[in-house]
Amino acid sequence: MKLSDLPAAEEVLAExxxxxxxxxREWERTALARAVSVKVIAYRxxxxxxxxxxxxxxxxxxxxxxxxxxxxxxxxxxxxxxxSGALGIELAIDIAPAGQKPQLIGKRARRNALEDFEGDRYxxxxxxx
Numbered sequence: 001m002k003l004s005d006l007p008a009a010e011e012v013l014a015e016x017x018x019x020x021x022x023x024x025r026e027w028e029r030t031a032l033a034r035a036v037s038v039k040v041i042a043y044r045x046x047x048x049x050x051x052x053x054x055x056x057x058x059x060x061x062x063x064x065x066x067x068x069x070x071x072x073x074x075x076x077x078x079x080x081x082x083x084s085g086a087l088g089i090e091l092a093i094d095i096a097p098a099g100q101k102p103q104l105i106g107k108r109a110r111r112n113a114l115e116d117f118e119g120d121r122y123x124x125x126x127x128x129x
Contacts, residue, residue, distance in 0.1 A: 028119045028120075028124075029074070030071060030072060030073075030074065031124055031126065032074050032075070032093065032124075032126055033070075033071050033072060033073055033074045033075065034071040035126040035128065036068060036071075036075050036080070036083070036091075037068060037069050037070065037071030038071075039083075039089055039091075039128045040054075040065070040068050040069055040083065040087075041069050043087050043089065044069075051065045051066055051069070052065075057086050057087070058082055058083070058086050058087075059082070059086075060082070068083075089128055090128060091126070091127070091128050092104075092105050092125075092126070092127045092128070093124070093125075093126050094124070094125045094126075094127075095122055095123070095124050096122065096123045096124075097121070097122060097123075098118065098119070098120065098121045098122055098123065099123075100123060101123060102123055102124065102125045105125050105127050113125050113126060113127045
């Protein structure tokens, strides 16, 4: 089988989201965690930091940083505040009822959104700068 014969990651994800309600619920539940994970990993790579060094900057433990980077656990609001203050990361989370597009995050930020999806009962945009 050739690599070109394999489906794209987006196609595989779309298939799972459409066919498995449990998978979709988990995907939606961890949207914020994945967005924060992307931002934390990118920051650590740009700064050439180990998880331990980043943990010191955040006044956290290395396992806590690993947990953030896993993208499987939603960070608490105090953790988001800590990330923003210590790393200079701006985060915006806009949530609206289902059928409505979140309007608080502007078009420019929406183009660079880390997550943008509609759940069963809500729409969410997570942007970071």
